[in-house]
Amino acid sequence: MIEIRNLDFSYKKTPVFSGINLSFPEGSIYGLLGENGVGKTTLLKLICGLQRPTVGTCILDGQTCHDRLPSMLQRIVFLPDEVLLPDMATPQRYVDELAPFYPTFSQGTFLHLMQEFEVEPDRKFREMSFGQQKKSLIAATLGLGTDYILLDEPTNGLDIPSKAQFRTILSNCAGEGRTIIISTHQVRDVENLIDPIVILSNNAVLLNAPVDRITEKLLFEYGGEQRPDALYSEMQPGGYLNVLPNTSGEESKLNIEALFNAVLRNKNTIKELFKM
C-alpha cells in the first residue's frame, strides 16, 4: 500500500502540493488526472523516490520512498512520459541486464508482450519508430513483474490498435493483484480501465474515489436538454451530456472527461458531496 500523509512539495519557490493526503491500496488501476502542471508526474516521482517531500511522508509498504532502498526498488517500476532509451542496444539486452535485479521478472511475459505489440525483441531501439520504442519499454516495464507500476502518459505515441492491446494487457496485469497508477490526459484511452480515479488540482486532491462511488454521487445524463442545475454540461450529438448530483440514486455510465470538467468547476460542491 502507498500512503501519502500531510505532504508538501515545491520546486524551489513554486509550491506543488500542500498538505495532501492520499492512499493507494493494492490491487487496483488508479487513474491520476489533472490539468497541466498540477503535479501528476511529480506525484509519481515522489512515490518511487525520485523526489523528496519538503514536509510529510510518502510510504510504500512501510518503507520511506525517498530512501530508495533496494527492497523497495525491486517492487516498483516507473515508466516516464518521454521515451528515454536505455544504454543497451535492444529490448532483449535491456531486460537481460535488468532481470537479475528483479526476482519477479518473467522472460515469458516480456516475450508475450513484445509479440502482442508486434515488436522484435532483438531489434535495435535506434531502428524503431517512436511508437515501437514506447511499446518495447512498456513490455519491458510490465515484464519486470513488480507489485507497483507507475505509468506516465503510457498511451502517448501508440497507434489505435496498440492502445486496445495496451488496455487488454493492463487489465490482465491488474488481475494479478498489482497496483498500477496511470497518469494521463488521454482519458478515453483508459476509460474502462481505471478505477479508482484521482483528480489533482493546484496544491490539493479534488477527488479520490472508485467509479461506483462516483456514479452513486453523480448522475451522468445523456441526450437531454441542457440543465441549469448541472455541474457541467456539454453539447454532444443527440443532445447534452449533463453531470448532476445524483439525488435519485439512478445508475449511469461514467464519462471521465465530463467528470473531470465537473470537478474542476465545482471544487467545493464535489468536496462536500464526497466528504473530502
Next chain:
Amino acid sequence: MQSTFNLRRFGLLLRYDLHRCHPRYGEVGRTIISGIMFPTLMMLVQLLMGGELYEGSAMVVYRLCLAVGYPIGMAAIQHFQLYPQVAKPGKGIYFALLPASKSEKYLSMLLMTLVVMPAITILGALALDTLLALFHVGPWQEFFWQHEVDWTINPWIAANMAVAAALPAVVAIWINTIRSKWITLLAFLAWLLWLVVSVASMVALLRWHTNKFDTLLGIAFGIQLLALVAAIVFGRRRMDRMTY
C-alpha cells in the same frame, strides 16, 4: 535483504556497468586516439626541457608517464562518458531506480572509474606502445622492458603518483553529482590546469631522480590525500540527496 551493502547485488551492479561500457566501442577508439596524442604531448614536453627526441631516457619518461599521466587524463573523462545519467534528471531515473543501494552504486562508480577503466586504458596504451615497438616506428626502437634504467623510484614520488592518479577521477564523480554548469566548468578548468602541472612535475621529477624535494613531496601527498578523501565523502553525501 541487506539494505546498505549486499555482495551479490554489488557484483550484479558491477557486471551491469561493465556491460554498459562494452558496446561503447568509442572507448577503444578514444584509447587509440589519445594513445597517439599522448606521445606528441610528451615530445613537446621533452623539447621544452631541452632533450633530444630520440634520447633513451626521454622514452623511459614517456613510457612511465603513459602508465600514470595517461589514465589520469582519461579516467575523469571516461567517468562522464560512462555515467552521464547520474546528473541528468531525465535519463538519470534508470540509474536512480536500479534496485541497488546508494552505497553500492557509489562504490561501483568508484571502482569502474578508478580501477576498471584505467586498467583498460593502460592495457590499450601499452598494446599500442608494444605494436609501435614491434614495427620500430620512430623512437620506438625497443620494447619498454628492454630499457636499461634504474627502476627504483622515490617513494614520495610513487605515493604522489598514486594519489594524483585517483584524485581527478574522484573529483569527476563529485562534479557529476552537481547540476551546475558553472561549477562544473570551473572544476573542469581547475582539473585541466592541475593535470598539466602535475604531469609536467612528475616528468621533471622522474627525469632528475632527486631526493631534494622529499618534504615538498610529502606535503603535496598529504594535501592530495585530504582532497581525495574529501571528494569521496562529498560525492557520497551528494548521492544521498540527489533527486530526479
